[in-house]
Amino acid sequence: MKVLHTADWLLGQNFTGNLDRIAEHRFALDWLVNLTKKQKIDILLVAGDIFDTPNPANNARELYYRFLMNAHQAGCRHIVITGGNHDSPSMLNAPKIILNSINTHVIGAATGNIEDEIIILKNDKEQTEAIIAAVPFLRDRDLKSGMVGESGEERIKRVKLGIRNHYEAAGDIVSSLKQKNVPIITMGHLYAKGATASDKQDNIYIGDMENIAADDFPGIFDYVALGHLHTAQKIGRKNHIRYSGSLIPMSFGEWKDEKSVTIIEWKGNEIKDISLEKIPVFRKLVTINGDEIQVEKQLELMAENMASVDRGLEAWVEIFIDSEKTRPDAYRYFNEMVKNWPIKVLRVSYARQYEALDALFSTFELDSLKPEEVFKKRCEAVGLDEKEIRKSMKSFKELLNWMQDKDE
Ligand SMILES: [Mn+2]
Secondary structure, eight states: OEEEEEOOOOBTOEETTTEEOHHHHHHHHHHHHHHHHHTTOSEEEEESOOBSSSSOOHHHHHHHHHHHHHHHHTTOOEEEEEOOSSSOHHHHHTTHHHHHTTTEEEEOSOOSOGGGGEEEEEOTTSOEEEEEEEOOOOOGGGGOOOOTTOOHHHHHHHHHHHHHHHHHHHHHHHHHHOOTTOOEEEEEESOBTTOOOOTTOOOOSSGGGOOBOGGGSOTTOSEEEEESOSSOEEETTEEEEEEOOOSSOOSGGGTTOOOEEEEEEEETTEEEEEEEEEOOOSSOEEEEEEOHHHHHHHHHHHHHHHHHSOOSSOEEEEEEEOOSSOOTTHHHHHHHHTTTTTEEEEEEEETTOOSOHHHHOOHHHHHTSOHHHHHHHHHHHTTOOHHHHHHHHHHHHHHHHHHHHHHO
């Protein structure tokens, strides 16, 4: 039996606020359907952050439903979808009943009853072939709401304990269902201890408080399919606890990442093999550093290389210029230079000009930044040291997390 693990699709993402990723996502999902067919995947797990926003655009929803139908028709017998911190639980859950009819199980959020997350997958002879504890992203409110007067540290402790308890309870339920030769798998959307996030990954709120360690997952689980971090990796040197990584690079911080999906081959309830299937690059994201002349040379070189391979979609570039002199029209200047090449320059910054926010970012660029990035720049601008910045960032992220919880 073969299980394919993927996560963090973030369909409907707007890059730097005004560019959509629909074409890339369509290519990636079509590729995934073909892979599912070629590899004869039995079970597909998507561990959260299906969509980028709680209310995604209709073309993003269309991609999602089209993929589920195509994967089903390609012979994938079971699909399990869990909600991530970006997803709206009610939006994911709304079509649950109809998706059930194509063997797709959706767990948008915790319900208060952990049994709701336990999915028993059966073959057409009604024999159990896998048991899945489909744990979605656990929101603050799922882990008992914050106590009045609770400090930040107390809250973190409570969140960590809540998550551990949740997995323990799920482990207890599946233990009672255990059958010979049937794999038991759990899913999760969280930041596991020891994991690496690309520095620009913006979707971590509860995030870097390191929710849970590899040893905290009950031993009953033969595989742990995680989402939330966009870089494929295993956790705590355990081969069976993994992040699949995202489908496409979600920010310039991920431009060097090799994206993949994880395929787990089983013999009974034992893992026979785990392999990463590399996802083709449908659009290049590139960060270029250097003085003006070096940047121009790199752009020329890029254009030459791209001309020799048919990549379809134009590359997106961000530029950091290391120079004393600034050019107020830098953004226009570089876009003029690349206008006949399959390249678009999205952002130009001067590396040495960190004194003031408004000197560094044009209005366009400010729009393209995430709140955390702006806050961090501000901390740097007022001269906080690294330790102080880390501390302030932590509080800021808690605040964002609280606001996000409130929004829903
Ligand atoms: Mn996430």
